[in-house]
Every structure is written in structure tokens, then in C-alpha cells.
Amino acid sequence: xxxxxxxxxxxxxxxxxxxxxxxxxxxxxxxxxxxxxxxxxxxxxxxxxxxxxxxxxxxxxxxxxxxxxxxxxxxxxxxxxxxxxxxxxxxxxxxxxxxxxxxxxxxxxxxxxxxxxxxxxxxxxxxxxxxxxxxxxxxxxxxxxxxxxxxxxxxxxxxxxxxxxxxxxxxxxxxxxxxxxxxxxxxxxxxxxxxxxxxxxxxxxxxxxxxxxxxxxxxxxxxxxxxxxxxxxxxxxxxxxxxxxxxxxxxxxxxxxxxxxxxxxxxxxxxxxxxxxxxxxxxxxxxxxxxxxx
Numbered sequence: 538x539x540x541x542x543x544x545x546x547x548x549x550x551x552x553x554x555x556x557x558x559x560x561x562x563x564x565x566x567x568x569x570x571x572x573x574x575x576x577x578x579x580x581x582x583x584x585x586x587x588x589x590x591x592x593x594x595x596x597x598x599x600x601x602x603x604x605x606x607x608x609x610x611x612x613x614x615x616x617x618x619x620x621x622x623x624x625x626x627x628x629x630x631x632x633x634x635x636x637x638x639x640x641x642x643x644x645x646x647x648x649x650x651x652x653x654x655x656x657x658x659x660x661x662x663x664x665x666x667x668x669x670x671x672x673x674x675x676x677x678x679x680x681x682x683x684x685x686x687x688x689x690x691x692x693x694x695x696x697x698x699x700x701x702x703x704x705x706x707x708x709x710x711x712x713x714x715x716x717x718x719x720x721x722x723x724x725x726x727x728x729x730x731x732x733x734x735x736x737x738x739x740x741x742x743x744x745x746x747x748x749x750x751x752x753x754x755x756x757x758x759x760x761x762x763x764x765x766x767x768x769x770x771x772x773x774x775x776x777x778x779x780x781x782x783x784x785x786x787x788x789x790x791x792x793x794x795x796x797x798x799x800x801x802x803x804x805x806x807x808x809x810x811x812x813x814x815x816x817x818x819x820x821x822x823x824x825x826x827x828x829x830x831x
Contacts, residue, residue: 549603549808550578551824557646559583559638560786560811562625564595564608575608575625579811583627583635585786588795589613590623600650600734600807601828607650607807610789612798615660616667622659622801624675626793628686632782639679641780644815645691645708647677648738648751648824653731655803657695658702662798672697675790675800676737677809682781683712686792687799690778693739694800695725698762704728706739706748708768712779715767719748722758734807736825742815743768744776749818754825756818786811 550558561579568574568584573591577583587594590609599605613621627633639645661669678692692707698718704725709716719739721728729735738751746768750757770776787793788809790801808828825831 547603549828551820551827553820554810554812554816554824557812557814558810559636559813562608562809563604563606564807565604565606567592567595581635581638583633583786585625585627585788586793588624588626588793589621594623594625596805598652598805600652600805602830603828604807607652607805608788609654609805610801611655611803612659612662612801615662618662620792620795620798622790622798624787624789624793624801626785626787628680628785628794630784632682633785634782636679636783636785638813639690639778639783640682641777642813643742643744643775643777644813645679645741645743646738646810646812646814646816647679647691647693648736648821649677649809650734650736650807651676651729652734652805653729653803654805657803659801659803671800673800674802675787676802677786677788677806678707679786679811680784681709681712682779682783684784686784686787686794686796689716689787690783691739691741693737695729704737704750706741706750708741708743708748710743710768710776710778712781714769715763717746717748717767718762719750719759720762721750722760728752728757736828738816738821740815743778744774746770751818751821754822
């Protein structure tokens with residue numbers, strides 16, 4: 538699909554976000570050499586792959602004013618064990634150097650626009666049971682420095698918590714160590730209803746251990762799922778993530794290197810932002826209002 542036509546010069550990013558916006562994808566800027574790759578509009582220059590669907594994944598369904606194109610991700614063959622799901626991202630087995638902004642970082646924010654477009658969670662293509670479904674729905678996140686394509690440093694997703702699916706922020710401060718999850722109290726189907734664009738954000742403060750979720754600029758009530766000190770914050774700070782370059786970004790499911798299908802999302806995504814700081818509620822709300830002109 539060709540890139541969207543030129544629009545006004547309105548900047549879709551709030552000025553207070555720019556210096557921390559390491560990676561930003563609006564899915565309207567294919568690279569010149571390959572339409573199956575998307576240009577990074579953030580400062581890191583980390584272009585991503587549109588995996589399995591290529592340019593056909595760009596869909597004329599903008600999430601907000603000023604946007605015309607979004608990314609469609611989905612499961613393709615639920616009855617077949619394989620790795621043909623539509624997803625996006627980048628993977629480097631020794632780390633992605635352009636993502637150094639997330640190396641030894643004190644905080645991360647992941648946010649963007651999401652619309653559920655089909656049955657979630659998807660049927661589990663890795664088991665023989667015909668009605669077995671995955672236990673999570675992948676949205677968007679930054680991989681850890683030793684990730685196999687699934688393990689993350691900071692992730693926004695829907696996952697099973699105490700036997701019930703919930704919208705969560707899932708973070709890991711130290712590569713290979715325990716993660717912490719902050720889960721929204723409200724029903725995830727209310728937070729991400731079928732056919733409706735919503736603006737979601739997750740923040741991860743590796744120094745204090747605080748995490749938060751936001752929907753349409755408003756902070757959500759929630760709870761931590763792991764007791765104790767999973768991020769090992771008992772010693773003197775400041776505390777940072779591991780001093781390693783992330784192995785990539787995953788969008789719409791795991792394994793952006795396309796070696797396995799896991800937790801695919803049947804949904805559309807737009808204006809995905811990955812920032813190397815913890816945004817406060819005012820700046821998240823400012824970005825939401827800018828996009829919606831509210």
C-alpha cells in the first residue's frame with residue numbers, strides 16, 4: 538500500500554515528549570527500499586519489519602484526527618502449527634544498537650492506539666487441542682537484553698492473572714530475573730472493546746518500582762500481582778534496567794524474528810510510542826488531547 542497523502546504540517550507528537558521519544562511508528566512511512574519495513578519517526582532510527590503480511594498490513598483506518606493508516610495484526614491459520622501470524626518488530630540476537638536509549642534506563646513508557654478487530658485471545662496453534670487458546674494477547678513492548686523474542690523489559694499486553702484475563706503492564710528490570718505485573722482492575726473487554734479505538738499507555742519506573750496504566754489519558758485503577766521485591770530494589774539507588782541493548786521491539790505478538798507464533802493479537806494499532814522515561818499523567822493526557830483535538 539502506498540504511503541498516505543501529504544497532510545497538514547500539524548505535529549502529531551506533543552512537544553514535551555519529543556526528547557524522550559526513542560521510537561515512534563505511525564504506519565504511514567514505509568522505507569524507500571522496502572515497503573514491508575516501517576520507518577521510525579523517533580530519534581533512534583529503529584526501523585521495524587511488518588512480518589508475514591508486509592505492506593498489506595497497512596490499513597486505511599486511522600485511529601485519530603490526522604491519521605489515515607494503521608497496522609493490522611492477526612492470526613492467519615489458527616489450526617496450523619507455524620509462524621505465519623501478522624505482527625511487527627525488530628530483533629537482534631546480540632542486541633539492537635539503535636535501541637541504546639533503553640540500556641541502563643531508569644524508566645520506560647509504552648503507549649499508542651489500539652482497536653480489537655477479531656476474537657482475542659487467539660486459538661493456540663502450538664497445541665493439538667482444537668479449542669485451546671493462548672493465555673495472552675500481545676500488544677507492544679521492548680524486549681530484554683537477553684530475550685529469545687518473547688521476554689521483555691517493558692510490555693503492554695492482555696494476560697491471564699489469577700485465572701482471569703486482564704490488561705497489564707509487565708516489566709523486568711534485570712535481564713533473566715523476575716518480572717512484575719501491574720494489572721487493571723476493570724474488565725479488559727470494557728477497556729479494549731471490539732471495533733473501538735482506544736489510547737493505552739503503560740509506565741515502568743525501574744528506580745522506585747512504580748508502574749501505571751492509562752486509557753484515553755486517564756489513569757486506571759489496578760494492582761500488582763507479585764509480592765515482595767521482584768525487581769531487587771532493596772539496595773541503594775538509583776536503580777536502572779540491565780546495562781544491555783534490548784534485543785528488539787515486539788508488536789502484536791512475540792518473536793519478531795518470526796521463529797514461532799505466540800500470543801497474536803487480532804487488532805489494529807496506530808501511533809505507537811516507546812519513550813525512555815516515565816511520563817506523568819499530565820503528559821500522557823496532553824498527547825491524547827493533541828491527537829483528538831480535545
